[in-house]
Amino acid sequence: MDLIYRPRRLRGNDVLRKMVREVRVDKSSLIYPMFVREGDNIKEEIPSMPGQYRYSVDCMEEKLAELYGAGVRAVMLFGIPEDKDEMGSGAYAEDGIVQKAFEKARQVCPDLYLIGDVCMCEYTSHGHCGVLCGQEVDNDRTLELLAKTALSQVQAGADMVAPSDMMDGRVAAIRRALDGNGYVNVPIMSYAVKFASSFYGPFREAAGSAPAFGSRKSYQMDYHNRREAWREALLDVEEGADIVMVKPAMAYGDLIREVKERVNVPVAAYSVSGEYAMVKAAAQAGFVNEEQIMCEMAVSAYRAGADIYISYFAQELAKCMDAGLIG
Numbered sequence: 180m181d182l183i184y185r186p187r188r189l190r191g192n193d194v195l196r197k198m199v200r201e202v203r204v205d206k207s208s209l210i211y212p213m214f215v216r217e218g219d220n221i222k223e224e225i226p227s228m229p230g231q232y233r234y235s236v237d238c239m240e241e242k243l244a245e246l247y248g249a250g251v252r253a254v255m256l257f258g259i260p261e262d263k264d265e266m267g268s269g270a271y272a273e274d275g276i277v278q279k280a281f282e283k284a285r286q287v288c289p290d291l292y293l294i295g296d297v298c299m300c301e302y303t304s305h306g307h308c309g310v311l312c313g314q315e316v317d318n319d320r321t322l323e324l325l326a327k328t329a330l331s332q333v334q335a336g337a338d339m340v341a342p343s344d345m346m347d348g349r350v351a352a353i354r355r356a357l358d359g360n361g362y363v364n365v366p367i368m369s370y371a372v373k374f375a376s377s378f379y380g381p382f383r384e385a386a387g388s389a390p391a392f393g394s395r396k397s398y399q400m401d402y403h404n405r406r407e408a409w410r411e412a413l414l415d416v417e418e419g420a421d422i423v424m425v426k427p428a429m430a431y432g433d434l435i436r437e438v439k440e441r442v443n444v445p446v447a448a449y450s451v452s453g454e455y456a457m458v459k460a461a462a463q464a465g466f467v468n469e470e471q472i473m474c475e476m477a478v479s480a481y482r483a484g485a486d487i488y489i490s491y492f493a494q495e496l497a498k499c500m501d502a503g504l505i506g
């Protein structure tokens with residue numbers, strides 16, 4: 180056969196395959212999301228997320244050390260309070276659960292990079308991501324509380340804040356609050372392109388944060404939309420976001436790519452709880468190979484354009500990178 184081009188030539192040998200690899204991944208870009216709750220001596224497994232736990236503050240240390248040892252250098256903390264109220268006051272309380280967790284993590288694992296998820300839904304009795312006015316989430320009143328929440332997390336030891344509420348103008352409001360208190364160098368990673376997604380189901384079970392009525396569709400994005408994703412990302416960059424995120428990851432590779440091409444800040448992709456739960460369930464049923472699927476999903480996000488990958492599999496991914504399964 181007189182063939183000039185034979186793409187298979189570059190696939191014939193493992194050394195060569197790795198040499199010509201287009202996307203390379205690195206442990207330094209991984210972020211692990213972790214749940215912390217009130218109480219003592221608690222490490223309870225989240226039923227829909229086998230292998231993931233809610234930790235009381237006194238039980239965080241072992242996990243943090245394990246992550247650090249595996250080469251995962253950044254953790255994003257989610258707080259689960261004992262009591263919730265209309266105003267989500269636990270989100271910005273000085274002795275709130277996540278604030279206590281930051282203090283502890285800072286103390287026991289000082290080199291770990293700590294990120295705070297900034298939102299109201301784990302702390303409000305109605306489960307919405309802001310304060311209500313009737314049945315509606317009041318955007319502008321919520322901004323004040325989000326800014327307070329972000330500031331309190333930074334004061335407790337967070338290195339970076341990540342607003343996930345999807346209120347308009349929250350990046351600017353948080354930037355103002357941080358700058359006004361001297362935290363000009365604390366970065367904001369905005370959940371800029373966050374869809375109203377059923378992939379968050381297991382997270383809401385883990386955090387007890389499902390909305391008591393209605394849905395999050397009046398603030399999180401409609402998944403039919405592409406150009407709106409660019410708009411959200413660009414608006415957040417204009418407001419001062421240092422990093423923008425696309426979430427979920429797996430079903431949104433197109434938008435990771437398109438956002439990447441339109442912004443000049445790093446792009447993060449969040450592989451959410453439902454993605455993790457599906458892989459775990461399918462693997463436990465013996466239908467897929469967990470490790471291979473997890474690696475393939477991660478690389479696909481990087482290939483789509485993610486600079487940062489947030490995943491409940493972060494520690495396992497770090498191990499796969501060490502073993503040369505991906506890299």
Ligand code: PBG
Nearest residue numbers: 298300343378379382451452453
């Ligand atoms: C808080 C928040 C959610 C997630 C991250 N931050 C839940 C939601 O928006 O309902 C989801 C993460 C996941 O599913 O892993 N607003």
